[in-house]
Amino acid sequence: MEEFLGLSSRLTGFDIDELREDDLAPELLGVVLEQVGAETYRRLAAAPDARDEELVAVAEALIRLWYTGSWQGSAGGGGPFLVSPRAYAGALVWRAIGGRAPGTSAPGFGSWAEPAEAAGAGAGRRR
């Protein structure tokens, strides 16, 4: 799991501690292993920046998984699918902009009038 978190942190730009917050890693790793197989995953973990076409594709799938909660679709057919409502709610894209996934929280009446939270790299903590 530590290895997966390290790899994920390197690819997504979120610290390992940030990635631990929603405890999504076990679920997401499960999806990766199921979709690409343990062997391919090991190769990516060993060489996250490999230019190998297959590994680049897996790295992108993993980034998308963390950022959106969706797997991009399998080679055997079938389009992108959402892993789970938890993965949707914890998707990093919302944390990147200092917001929340639509429909997952009620930040309060008039909250939408406030200035956007300071967003971007390094400003990952949630309100």
Place this chain on the structure above:
Amino acid sequence: MTEEGRYDVIVVGGGVAGSLVARHLGDQGRRVLVLEAGARAGDQEQGHREAGERFLAASAKVPGSPYSPHEAIPWPEVSDLTGVDSGGYRSEGYLVQRGTLPYASGYVRVNGGTGNIWTGLTPRMLPEDFDTEAFGYGRSWPLTYADLEPYYRAAEFAIGVSADVDEQRGAVGLPFPEGYVFPMRGLPPSRVDTVMAARLDGRRVKEPGVEELVELRVAGTPQGRNGVPNPRYGGGAGFEPVGAYGRPEPGSRCGGSASCIPHCPSHAKYTPLKTQARWAPSVTLQDRAVVSLILVDPAGRATGVEYLTYPQTGGVQQSRQAGTVRRTVHADVVVLAAHAIENAKLLLLSGIGNRSGQVGRNLMDHPVLLTWGLLPEQVGPYRGPGSTSGLEGFRAGPARRLRAPFRIEIGNWGWVWAKGSVDTDVVELMRASGPHRPGLRGRELRQAVADRVGRQFTLQFEMEQSADPANRVTLDPRHRDLLGLPRPVVTYGLSTHVKEGIAAAKAVSDQIFTLLGAEDHTSFEAANWPGRFEHRGRTYGYRGAGHAAGTHIMGAGPTTSVVDQWQRCWDHPGLYAVGCGSMPSVATSNPTLTMAALALRSAERIEADLAERDRPITVTANRAFGAAS
């Protein structure tokens, strides 16, 4: 075939219009049967929770995603359409599309109807919207703003509208009675709204071919969702917001979940289920009841309907074999309130009400031009209601002669309507642009995502589409659903007037983007834009706003229209067709409020019909007979 009890009124469809009509008549003590094609949740809280869970679990968060369609009652979803690279579009699903351009909207067939999944915007039509013939296009209404005005107020009460009356007067130009205020105060504008207002208010833009400049002003949009009650409402009586399941809930407020379409977790948005919860005991809802025929007697009077039932679980085929599916029920008044396309389908299927030849014709929607881009600063999109403000200056005036008028909604939810979920942004940024150039990774990616998503906004130009008899719903016996009912066949296109409106809107958009200092990312790639056309050498795309109208058009006489100003079918006493299908024009306002006002007005008329039936004159007649015997 089973014969059931007798009712004063049968209402076909438990959506916004049907639920309001049933409520009004039930309050008068009338026996009302509401036949709803969709399933009703046995337990409301559980139904609400499950709808939310289905939405959150859905891979594609399309408008119908909180509901699982039953095979017996399919419905159209926006994802039924895809654009084709070589031009044109492909369509699958419930609607059979035969137009040069697609009818690009969906609806849902569930209890509460499409009113469950609406955004919840409730602007009124303008007085001049009722007579577009004065501008040389479209069809005028047989009633005026003044005729409808009291019912607008009634609808604003029934739905529970939050808006600022002074702003509606000043920025939109609507007349209100002296002293009127909305039930609740206007909702706070979004950050996107205020950032735009700072740069746009008071600035003027020029339309090609129009001499007069239009001054921009960001104005709050009336909302059918709970805000802060106005103590001055009702002459000082105040207003009590309606919360979950129709309960009075003074503290109910929009919680900013940012998922109004398709599901409001906090019950702040109006849905017809709130009205249903307040029905009198004399109103009965029969769910999983799909009306298949409107019954009329030899004199043409509506007498009832025939409907099909289907089992909650298990296949339709088995239940058909069991032979338990067809029922009839009778009433003095039948009210069709099943959605513009479904109402037309029922009239066509029954072969009635069509002396004018207009049933199913004049199908209208709001074709929506979207333009989208990035503001110079972070604005925090995907927060709050889908749209809280708009630019209202292009809805009125003589420019309507040249091009369709439009209302500009400021979109609070990033680029989701234009490009789909934010997944597309992430994918674009991280994707390798070539075998030797991997996309962004790590901190760079995170920064880029924040920059790309956090500055997003969309302008949503809702174009008025005028009544055109060639835009129509027909039936084709070769295309049937599992219950054996014909599926609607839609022929649709955009007139030159609308296309000119879209072109003008794009020209206005370009100037607004310049004033905002915004980066324009608008582009209409074929695959993502089934509604795509060329006009004067430029390519445009449109979405459907889900505002189907016109299919049982209202007018001044029986040879040119389907219903009269009360939404009574000219040809059949006792038969009403209510909903946006009655609208002779859709104007530039989201139509739910107008539909609700019309429905409340019709409900009064129905009550008057029934009171007429019940008047002691019957007794007098009996006495006369008695004297003769």
